[in-house]
Amino acid sequence: MSDLLLIDRRWIARGAARSSTLRFALWLAPWIFLLLLGIYAAGLCLYYGLNQTNMDNRFAFGMWIFLDLAIIAMGAGAFFTGFLVYILKQKDLKPVLNSAVVVGLTCYSGAVAVLMVDVGQPLRAWFTFWYPNTHSMLTEVTFCISCYLLVLILEYIPVVLRNRQLRKVPSFLVFEHQFHKLVPVLAGVGTFLSFFHQGSLGGLYGVLRGRPFAYRAGFAIWPSTFFLFLLSAIAVGPSFLMLVTATAEKVTGRQLVQPGVYRKLGFISGVLLAVYVAAKAVDTLVWLNITSPSVGFGPRDFYSYWPLSSTFLFAAIVPLGLLPAILLIAPVTARKRGWLLCGATLACCGVLLNRFVFTIQTLALPTLAFDEFLSYIPSWQEVATFGAVIAYGVIVYSLSYRYLPLFEEGKGAGQHVSLG
């Protein structure tokens, strides 16, 4: 094999087949451009203020909050895979674990970066830690997400240290070996933290008494949206991971995992999705028939405004909820990769729709009798920042795939090493 084309050969694992450096650079170029454009847009917002966006006093939350919720739901695959592998001992999912960590890291760090631009005074972010309001779901989210981001960084470090050149440094190699033993502990803490923040993100909306569209009754201090968001996140996490892995296989032209891994991820995703759909159906009935009417709001107040009609509600539950669950579980479809990926895509779309509905529809709907139904179109700065987060994810994943053992290609990694 000619290595004239692989200028960065020394950084690539021995025996790993990778495309030429030029081709890799060409792949990265548009994503880097997108990233830079988004950084510029974010810079404008930080410099001039949030008037650069199309958010306003009625749409206090906009595309960025929707983006944050969406990518954190997608990133749930990281903690959930860790939970499945280390706590529930599903060893056959081990090959996708490193990939899941990278996905989680980019999702969470991207979300936090966007949040820093989204808030009016980013330098005051530490105030939440100094003056926490334990009644607020957002406090809970802030604490847990910060902690969990730390966990993800710590889980990523061993993956980075296994880079071919970095592992030549003895202290890195030994540290990675020692730290690797504690990853199950991190997986446990990560599961604990994720359970709370995925739920609290739902709780953010469920506690809004002033927005009957979002408000839900619940259990103790937790509205039903706490549990629904958590369920939908763990349902969609494995699906998103499947899509990322399939995309990686398509782009690199290589088989990276055994086919059984897709089937398993799909099955887990499907079962959780089915539970979620059932829970959501029950919750919707309670909400529309009991909770909202008790404060004088009903379906007419929620679904009379085009285009945010009850079609969205139906879509979230049936074609983007029940249907993908069936596709992912039913043996006739689940045994085929194409149907699994179709189901995964639909599941992700369903969760995206759900997050969109809670963020945008809640704010679009009038509350006062003389309010209007309003709409909002994000500005280019908002879209560019969104694009930058996606580009950032692709870039980090691509770099990780090229230089790090994301998929443990055939080596004996993970085996026990003892001193003779």
Next chain:
Amino acid sequence: MFPWVDGFHWTMGHIVFLSLFFAAVLVIGSTLVSALLWTASDFRSRRAAELCWRINFRELPEAERHCRHEFAGRAPSRVCDNAFDCRSCQNYAKYAALPGKDFSRNRGVHYSVNLLYHRGHTWVRPRGDGTCTIGLDEFASRLIGKPDTVDLPAKNTELVSDGVAWRMTKNGREIRVRAPLDGTVLSTGGPEHEWFLKIRPHEPLNLRHLLSGAEVSGWLAAELDRLQLQLSAPNSAPCLADGGTLMPDLMDAVPQADWDAVLAATFLES
């Protein structure tokens, strides 16, 4: 957060929330600190170098981890499970007692029965005065030819078995040659000399893990087969030569080959 902040009062909510949060942070922090402490402990107790070698060993492809007893014909195909360290191997005595086969056909690379060979292609010659000299074997020398640079350790450097003994570069590639045994460097030589390093090995001297005699032939035969497969053109069927001698200065003769893979396999880098 704290009692002196204006208007603050402790509630059960605060206690539960903050204690859960700090418990999580404590657990996270302690995993990091534990790993750092264990790492430091490994370095202090000098286990780090051996640990590095063993981690590296387990990630070599299986084809490069075959047991020496297989080359000697004493065992059928067998993969080493002790990082080539026959000195501490439980099974060594069992296999060593078996009769070996004679592979004295010289398959294109010279070796000497007076030298002891390390799997990383260095040889050791114990000199009667308690010192040893270390050199690069014929296989590796012919592969590399004349190195562009040679970076030998300074006098009194401590060598660790399977750690890095010296480095060379050729055609922009770095080669890290593994030390065949523990010892202190007494003097240095180089490619122009008879040997690369003269060392005083640490007591007690145990050279059991080094190959000698007929098994070297079997090992070199396997290495040559591996080399030929690695050097064959990508889309052609693999061919193995039946005779002839290994060309000198292969890296210059075949510059377009995957030297990365060849050098890594030769010098036991994963």
Next chain:
Amino acid sequence: MSARYGMVIDLDRCTGCGACMVACAAENNVPPAPPSATPRTGLTPMLVHKVSNGLEGSAQREVFIPVTCMQCERETPCVGVCPQQAVEVDKATGIVMQIPQRCLGCRYCMTACPYHARYFNWWDPKWPEGMEKTLNPGVSTRMRGVVEKCNLCHARLHGAMEKAAAAGKKEIDPTDYVPACVEACPTGAIVFGNLADRNDPASRAADSPDAFRLLARLGTEPKIHYKSRQAWVRALAERGTSRSSEAKHV
């Protein structure tokens, strides 16, 4: 003794002149809106809505509804949600306080408020040359990126308290504490007072059968009451009735 300051706004008297909005802006150092501001990004702690009954011809009726922070008493929506306790209810007065210096600008409180009574500083505040002389020294200006809202002219309450303290009195004189909008209203449509005091005019007005509160069914217990003899106006308290009415801001 703790007070519960609130208002009763007589909608039959409100002419929609907007003097309350102007007075509020002047009192609270609201910066002039930049050229790219829209009605949805403007800073209007007091905002007058124009609402029609949706009928045509001689049956058409309109009402002007000044909307400000409702000073919710029960499980105040914006207090519970603020991640850094930048909003709290002052127990002595019942006023919902916003601390701009602590506000992160996350806008969660704005999402929580059903009355849309909270406003965000989308721009850096800038006053044209010379206009800074019109600033009210009793009220601090806010920086870009924080939320603000009506706080019942808390600076005027401070002024009344200082005056009472200087005169050696424990209680303020009610006539010393009059919010700017109340003072400016030419028809006296806004009656302000301590709802905890049974004898206070505001308290008595709030007990009137014609009085109502917006979205009372949500259970936030707002302290801003409205009053109207017109049934269709009283019906605007809750949704589900005059959905066809168009609201315009003054």
